[in-house]
Ligand SMILES: NC(=O)C1=CN([C@@H]2O[C@H](COP(=O)(O)OP(=O)(O)OC[C@H]3O[C@@H](n4cnc5c(N)ncnc54)[C@H](OP(=O)(O)O)[C@@H]3O)[C@@H](O)[C@H]2O)[C@H](O)CC1
């Protein structure tokens with residue numbers, strides 16, 4: 001099962017490259033489409049060697065706050081953290097026995113992400129550009145939901161879709177449908193070239209990483225890896241949803257490539273991997289959002305949540 005999954009992933013994600021070359025040269029994927037020369041970054045290469053400020057980069061960007069004030073605070077040590085497997089159990093129970101719909105959970109996740117992003121932007125939407133990198137799973141669906149909220153609040157939001165629409169989860173597909181009907185997703189967003197993406201990133205005030213969360217299997221490959229590398233090279237501030245792409249939610253193991261976030265908004269409960277010391281440089285400031293899973297779901301599974309959200313639905317975690 002696992003190996004056939006992986007084969008189909010390699011096939012789907014990297015039609016232009018041979019299977020064994022794929023892991024080392026994902027960035028050339030989008031470039032290949034454009035017929036441009038290669039642009040490979042070897043694992044361990046310093047991103048400092050990349051040229052800074054290209055001609056299209058805006059000079060008038062507002063600084064974002066990685067640690068916006070106004071949220072209640074908790075100490076990491078006082079909050080119970082979970083593995084990806086425990087989180088899946090919570091989600092399964094919430095859906096199968098309590099009747100919550102995954103669309104509700106992803107919507108709440110996306111709205112929480114939008115609220116924190118808005119606070120990071122200083123509580124002002126007009127004139128702010130946000131780029132949302134969306135994958136094909138429920139993390140992607142949450143990022144896509146965030147686009148609609150941030151657009152309503154005056155931001156200019158650009159979606160970057162890293163999956164083939166027919167293959168993404170139904171939650172992501174539903175959010176894509178809503179965005180398309182709202183005029184927030186254009187045909188060109190589904191097939192952005194590397195150059196377009198570099199330009200979008202260079203002009204972004206804030207980037208939201210909604211590529212791959214606790215569903216990560218092995219190091220990021222294919223388009224998700226290519227987009228991750230471009231986001232790293234752009235040096236723009238990144239808000240990661242749940243766990244930065246490329247970081248293992250349970251162990252904290254950091255793959256190449258992996259998103260280095262200024263802020264990570266974990267959903268429902270802290271993911272153990274985000275609190276591990278090896279992931280520290282990747283997660284940045286830590287926040288936690290209630291996504292509407294009843295406390296009794298956690299209680300049933302013996303996970304003590306206590307008064308975690310008693311002062312508000314988004315909490316800042318201090319180390
Ligand atoms: N209860 C919660 O905590 C909730 C969390 N939410 C968010 O959803 C994710 C978990 O969602 P899930 O759909 O299970 O998985 P992900 O979205 O994290 O990842 C699946 C997609 O990622 C692709 N993938 C997996 N491994 C790789 C890889 N090595 N390289 C590239 N791409 C990869 C996978 O592709 P497939 O081809 O395998 O299908 C999927 O497209 C959680 O982290 C939160 O962010 C919900 O929003 C609400 C509930």
Ligand SMILES: [K+]
Nearest residue numbers: 136137138169
């Ligand atoms: K999935």
